[in-house]
Amino acid sequence: MNAAIVRLFAVVVVLFGLLIGWTSRWTVFDASSLTNNPLNRRPLVDDLRIERGRILADDGQVLAESVPGPGATWGRTYPTGSLFAQPVGYLIAVEGRAAGLELSRAPALRGLQRGISSILGQLNQHRVGDDVYTTLDPQAQQVAAAQLAGRAGSVVALDPRTGAVEAMYSNPSYDDNDPDACSPSACSELNRATQAAYAPGSTFKIVTATAAIDSGMYTPNSIINGNSPILVSGVPLANDGNKDWGPQTLTTAMTYSINTIFAQVAEQLGRATMAEYMKRFGFYSKPPLDYPPEQIRASGVRSPETAKPLPPGSPDEDIGRIGIGEGGLEVTPLQMAMVAAAVANGGKLMTPHLTDRIVDSAGRTVETIKPSMYSQVMKPSTAAEVTQMMENVVEEGTGTAVELGGVSVAGKTGTASIGPAGSNLTQPSFVAFAPARNPSVAIDVTVDQTLGGFGGTIAAPIAKAVLQALLSGG
Amino acid sequence: MSARNRELVGLIPASLLVTAGFAGVFIQRANALSNISLTYGAIFLGLCLFAHIFVRLTLPQADPYMFPLVAVLASFGLVMIYRIDSTLARQQAQWFVLGLILFAATIVIFRDYRRLERYRYTIVLVSLGLMVLPRLPLIGYQANGAYLGVRIPGLFVFQPPEFAKIGLVIFLASYLRDTRQVLVIGARRFLGVTIPPIKQFGPVVVIWGLAMVILVVLSDIGSSLMFYGALLAMLYVATSRLSFVVVGLIAAAIGFWYLGTHIPHVHARVEAWLHPFDPKLYNATLGSYQIANSLFAQAAGGMFGQGFGQAVLSFPIGGATLLPFPQTDMIYAVITDELGLFGAAAVLLTYLIFIWRGFRTALLASDSFSKLLAVGLTAMFALQVFVIVGGVTRVIPLTGVTLPFISYGGSSIVANFVLLALLLLISDRARRPR
Numbered sequence: 066m067n068a069a070i071v072r073l074f075a076v077v078v079v080l081f082g083l084l085i086g087w088t089s090r091w092t093v094f095d096a097s098s099l100t101n102n103p104l105n106r107r108p109l110v111d112d113l114r115i116e117r118g119r120i121l122a123d124d125g126q127v128l129a130e131s132v133p134g135p136g137a138t139w140g141r142t143y144p145t146g147s148l149f150a151q152p153v154g155y156l157i158a159v160e161g162r163a164a165g166l167e168l169s170r171a172p173a174l175r176g177l178q179r180g181i182s183s184i185l186g187q188l189n190q191h192r193v194g195d196d197v198y199t200t201l202d203p204q205a206q207q208v209a210a211a212q213l214a215g216r217a218g219s220v221v222a223l224d225p226r227t228g229a230v231e232a233m234y235s236n237p238s239y240d241d242n243d244p245d246a247c248s249p250s251a252c253s254e255l256n257r258a259t260q261a262a263y264a265p266g267s268t269f270k271i272v273t274a275t276a277a278i279d280s281g282m283y284t285p286n287s288i289i290n291g292n293s294p295i296l297v298s299g300v301p302l303a304n305d306g307n308k309d310w311g312p313q314t315l316t317t318a319m320t321y322s323i324n325t326i327f328a329q330v331a332e333q334l335g336r337a338t339m340a341e342y343m344k345r346f347g348f349y350s351k352p353p354l355d356y357p358p359e360q361i362r363a364s365g366v367r368s369p370e371t372a373k374p375l376p377p378g379s380p381d382e383d384i385g386r387i388g389i390g391e392g393g394l395e396v397t398p399l400q401m402a403m404v405a406a407a408v409a410n411g412g413k414l415m416t417p418h419l420t421d422r423i424v425d426s427a428g429r430t431v432e433t434i435k436p437s438m439y440s441q442v443m444k445p446s447t448a449a450e451v452t453q454m455m456e457n458v459v460e461e462g463t464g465t466a467v468e469l470g471g472v473s474v475a476g477k478t479g480t481a482s483i484g485p486a487g488s489n490l491t492q493p494s495f496v497a498f499a500p501a502r503n504p505s506v507a508i509d510v511t512v513d514q515t516l517g518g519f520g521g522t523i524a525a526p527i528a529k530a531v532l533q534a535l536l537s538g539g
Numbered sequence: 540m541s542a543r544n545r546e547l548v549g550l551i552p553a554s555l556l557v558t559a560g561f562a563g564v565f566i567q568r569a570n571a572l573s574n575i576s577l578t579y580g581a582i583f584l585g586l587c588l589f590a591h592i593f594v595r596l597t598l599p600q601a602d603p604y605m606f607p608l609v610a611v612l613a614s615f616g617l618v619m620i621y622r623i624d625s626t627l628a629r630q631q632a633q634w635f636v637l638g639l640i641l642f643a644a645t646i647v648i649f650r651d652y653r654r655l656e657r658y659r660y661t662i663v664l665v666s667l668g669l670m671v672l673p674r675l676p677l678i679g680y681q682a683n684g685a686y687l688g689v690r691i692p693g694l695f696v697f698q699p700p701e702f703a704k705i706g707l708v709i710f711l712a713s714y715l716r717d718t719r720q721v722l723v724i725g726a727r728r729f730l731g732v733t734i735p736p737i738k739q740f741g742p743v744v745v746i747w748g749l750a751m752v753i754l755v756v757l758s759d760i761g762s763s764l765m766f767y768g769a770l771l772a773m774l775y776v777a778t779s780r781l782s783f784v785v786v787g788l789i790a791a792a793i794g795f796w797y798l799g800t801h802i803p804h805v806h807a808r809v810e811a812w813l814h815p816f817d818p819k820l821y822n823a824t825l826g827s828y829q830i831a832n833s834l835f836a837q838a839a840g841g842m843f844g845q846g847f848g849q850a851v852l853s854f855p856i857g858g859a860t861l862l863p864f865p866q867t868d869m870i871y872a873v874i875t876d877e878l879g880l881f882g883a884a885a886v887l888l889t890y891l892i893f894i895w896r897g898f899r900t901a902l903l904a905s906d907s908f909s910k911l912l913a914v915g916l917t918a919m920f921a922l923q924v925f926v927i928v929g930g931v932t933r934v935i936p937l938t939g940v941t942l943p944f945i946s947y948g949g950s951s952i953v954a955n956f957v958l959l960a961l962l963l964l965i966s967d968r969a970r971r972p973r
Contacts (some may be wrong), residue, residue, distance in 0.1 A: 066910055067902050069776040073914065074898045077921045081891050084925065085884050087932040091837040092880040099838035104821055104831060107839050107859060110851045136855045309741060 104306040105437070112158040117174045118194035119165055120153050122203045123231075123421060128153045129167065145203075147238040148210055151256040152201060152356070152419055153469040155241040162339065166243075166355045166419060170197045173423045173432070183201035193246070193426040198401075200229035200421045208534040209234040210367045212527040218512035219257035219398045220531055225406035225498060225507040228415030229533055230354070230509075233258050233399075242421050259354065259361045262395035263511050266481030266520065267322045267463075268496045269390030270405055274319055274454060276342035279447040285316045285454055297328045297385035319454040321430070322478065323468060324389045331388020339387065340378035345442040347403050347414065349377050353439065354399065354417045365401040369393040390479060398494075402509035403439075405496040408451050409504035412443040456501045464495065466525040472502040476528070478520030489517045495524035499532050506535045541808035542603040542970070543595045549607025550591060553614050554584040560618030583614055590639050597646050598967035602900055605966070608893040609944055609959055615886070615950070616945030619873060622848050623866045626649075627947050638956035643962035652964045653908060659807040666706030669699035674756055688950075700762040701941070701954035704769070704923075708915035711746075711770055715777035716908040722778050746770040747787065751794050752971040758804040761926045761938030767791055769919035776914045777907070785864040803857070829863050830930075830937045833872040836862055837883075837932070844879030851876075866947040868939050871931045886945070887928065894921045897962055903969040913965045917957050 091099065100108055116139045120129035128149045134140040141156050143149070154165015163171065176194035185433030209220035213236035222232040228284075239252035247254060255261065277283035294303040304310065304324050310317075318326035331339055343365075344351065351361045366375045366382055369392065375381055386392030399417065405413035416439040425430040455475035458464045463478040476497030484490035492514050499505040508531060510524040540548075558580030587610050594601060605623035614637060621628035649655060655662065672689045688696040715722075750767035753759055771787045799809045804825070811827035814820055815834065820827040836850060850873050852862050865873050875883040897917030904910045923943055930937035 066776055066779065066907070069779045070898050070901050070910070070914055072774060073772055073918065074895065077894055077898075077918075077925075078891065080921070080925050080929075081887055082930045083934055084887055084932060087929075087934050088837065088875060088883050088887075089880050090576075091834050091882075092840050092875060093842055095834075096838040096841055099835055102816060102831075102835065104816060104818070105835040105838075106854060107835050107851055110855060110861070113855050134856070136858075138855045512580060 081179045109161045110160055112156065113538060115139065115175050115192045115194055117141065118176065118196040118426070120197045120199060122201050123197060124203060126203050143241045146240045146242060148206055149201065149236045150238050150241040151258065152199065152233045153241060155244050164357065164360065166197060166199065166356065169355050170420060173197055173412065195426065195431055196424045198421045198424060199419050200231060201233065201419065202231045202535060202538060204538050205232040205531050205534045206234055208530050210236070212530050216512050217263065217511070220508065220510050220527065221258040221398045221402045222508040222531055222535060223402050223406045223417055223507055225409035225415065225504050228417045229421065230417055231506065232531060256360055258398045261397060262362060263398065263492060263494065264399055264483065265390040265394060265396045266479030266492065266494060266495050267390055268401055268477050268479035269394060270319060270322065270327050271408060271451060271455065271477050271496065272342060272346055273327050273331050273388040274315065275408065275443050275447060275451055276334050276338055278444040278450055279342070280334060280338050282334060283315055283330060285450050286314050288312045288314055289318065289329055291318060291323045291326045293325050295325045297382040302328055302385065306476035314455050316457060320457040322463050327389045328385035332385045336378040336382050336384050339384055345440050346407055347400060347439065352399055352403060352417055355420050360396050364396040367393045367395050390481060398509040398511045401494070401496050402507055405498045405509065406507035407442040408448050408455070409498035409507045411445040412441060412448040414439045414442050452501055460484060463521040464525050466521055467495065467497055467529045469499065469529060472499055472536060474499040474532065475501040478525060480520045483514060490514050491518055493518050493520040493523040495520045495528045497528050497532065499536060506532055509533060542601065543599060546594065546601035546606055547591055549604060550587050550610055553587060553607055553610035554580055556611060557583045557614035557618060560615065560847065561621065586636065586639060590642065593643055594963065598963050600970040601963040601967035602896050605893060605896050605959060605962060608889055611889055612944040619870055619945065620866050620947050623852065623873065627866055631947050631952070638952045641953050642956040642960045645957050649964060652961060654711050655715040656908060658804060659710045662706045663710035666703040666828040670704045670753065672699050698948065698950035701950040704766065704919050705916070705954060705958055707766065708919055709912065711773050712908055712911035712915050715773060715911055719907065726925040731933050747790050747794065750791065751798065754805060755802065758802060759938065759944040760805055760936055761930065761940040764924045765919060765926050765940060768922045769915055772918040773911055773915045777911055808936040808938065812933060815933065830933060832862050833869055833931050834933060836872040836876040840879045842879050842881065844877045844882050847877055849877055857943060867941060868927065869931060870942055870946050871928050872879065890924050898967040900962055900969060904965055905969060909965045909969065913962060916962055920958060
């Protein structure tokens, strides 16, 4: 009998091993998939019980903070409402919905990025998350909002030296205190700066010029024939007003935004070279912004015929038209601001970021976001030459409206024709950086549509006002 | 050190645990250490000391580890229940006292427990009668589709299986003592396996039938599994014939499969077990909400747990229940949530040590009845832990049996104290110098 008893105990040990095995399966191996299961409402409870950290502007203005709710829970309030709604986002904990920094910086705001809880748990039930200090400048944000009033569009400004996002405003905005009250006509959760697909138009000539010079195939003084119209991919392409410019330098072509010259340059460079430089600028992938990936769009080319995205360098590309920012090219304003920033920073594109630092509830800085290089887009000499070309645009070309007294600005206008042919609907945009010789701000302004408006007349003045705010504020 | 002194020392961790545990819950609640926690600890320690002195006087040679292990489990359970609902904890403490009284009474009345054999038919009939009670109209109590108890109006819900399990083990131990020789005689060997004559499978058929009847009549998968497993274990130890076990398991598999697909309530449990995250089952009444949330709670616990009092049992806005029956069926999930994999494993290990001491008592016992009784009681105890923890961790379909000494429930606490008393009686007799 005793041998049987010992064997029986062995069976019990095996059964209990099974129990421990299964317990570890749920607590350790499958824990994250269980936590993320849509049926699981526990993580929501956590969000309700934690006093989330605040989100602040670069000057310490509070953009989001926690307020006590019913039954030992916490809610969120956004004192600045629609002004910062796009970058800050919102949290509706009961439904587990979040957007913007509230979503992308949730681990820090919940204060959970460090260590594991002890076996006795935090004896202090009151859990406080960390504060997120953003790089956003309230004054520039306000100016952007005021300038865009009445127009759908967006403003995004970066510090080209660090990648810090100083302004990000999309009009119409919405009140993040009550996102559900937003009706599609009056307001929008869509962050045009990161999510909207625009035809860049002539602002894209910065990319074409960079590829032309940096690849060594052209110099700013290369002469190209600017007659109009010419056949591009078998279809006639004309300059503005069908003007015949005759032989001109690349610099002049940039200053007066001569389409036929840039289309020829792009065709000469070829799809592979253009794709290579577009990738270096960050096209074809989502910018690595500390913002929810589902709220960021990758810029690239969509086939005008099939409306399907084309892979980089695809033989289906109408590369001549892409070279002047058309031909199915779709960009986000953030991407175009990154283009300006790369040129401004001597060819070094810095990783864009909205967060400056994370500070715990005791005031200790937990993490500082250090500037990091995203890619070396071009040689510093190329950057200097493209900068000179962009300065000419502002001094004597299409972008004179942005001239700031005493501060040199480098910029490029864009006026894409949208809507049916002959409708005269345009989509004005302007990218710039300043001061041209020692840039501290790179900016993109894009307006959804105007009737016959130009980048130089509609978008450039908006850029000018925001640049002034940012440059005077330091 | 004498056995009883070792027992006394063993009680220290239990009293420390209960004091520390209550202190933890209190700090959690009020952000202040209340002296009530010390009072609770002191009362608990006093009760344990009283029981210890009683054992010292009556059963000086009994196993020194069993009582402290039970004290650890019970004190831990008390803290967990207090954390869930302080009113329930007070009631549980009262049951604890009643359990100790019955513990003492059992030791006094059945000083010579072998007298139980004389009443074996009375015991088995009363046990079977108890099992049927929940199915009777008016007094029957149904929970989650299973007939689990008898409602004593205004007082409590009495759960007969908790007591019937002891009665059935006593009966089978006595019956097998008489017949184990007969069961083996006449066996033939075929292909190296000893095959007893067909008619000798009688006891297997009877306990199989009992398990199936529990399943059909009470829809109680948990008790059914527990009884069948424990009685089969006794049969194996009595005869040392693996063929009984093999045939028994095959028969059980067929029976459980057939009933699992044909009895609606049992089938629902099996479906919830197989597809806990199917949204349709999740939202259905008697669906998979409970088991799915048990797993969610365990995932929240992780390796080290969220800490005492940190588990989320209901939604803070609106108060919807996130973990149904946290103090009974689901207490293991609450433990895992708060103390993590390590805490849960420690609890299981405590049970395993107790089970080891139970089987060791069986090994030391000199007569077949004592051996079989100790094996049966220990196996029943072990399977009860396996059935509920296995259910909560989705090893097997979830059913409502209690986690011995930890779950809230008067019947469970009292019955398990009687079980402990019997094991200590057997142990004292086995270890007595001859």
